[in-house]
Amino acid sequence: MAEYRLKDGYALTDKEIERLSEACERGNYPGEPGEWIVRPQGKPALSDEPLANVYVELPQSMVAAIDAKGGTCSDFIRKAVAAVL
Numbered sequence: 001m002a003e004y005r006l007k008d009g010y011a012l013t014d015k016e017i018e019r020l021s022e023a024c025e026r027g028n029y030p031g032e033p034g035e036w037i038v039r040p041q042g043k044p045a046l047s048d049e050p051l052a053n054v055y056v057e058l059p060q061s062m063v064a065a066i067d068a069k070g071g072t073c074s075d076f077i078r079k080a081v082a083a084v085l
Contacts (some may be wrong), residue, residue: 046078 004012023030057075058066066076 002014004017006012018029058073062071066073069076
């Protein structure tokens with residue numbers, strides 16, 4: 001029988017995992033919910049349509065100025081292009 005260690009050091013056995021799984025399937029979730037019950041995976045979608053990669057070279061001074069404003073270069077360029085279009 002396998003044993004799985006939690007962050008706090010507690011060891012869960014296969015039998016305990018099976019018991020918890022059956023309880024969850026019945027809608028019984030033991031314990032207190034944490035900050036996230038189900039955490040979204042990956043980055044949020046930028047668009048409903050397929051995206052294309054575009055490579056842009058900028059002088060280092062421009063990149064430094066963008067960094068000083070906060071956020072990412074990609075986000076800054078995306079917003080600038082959207083404002084022009």
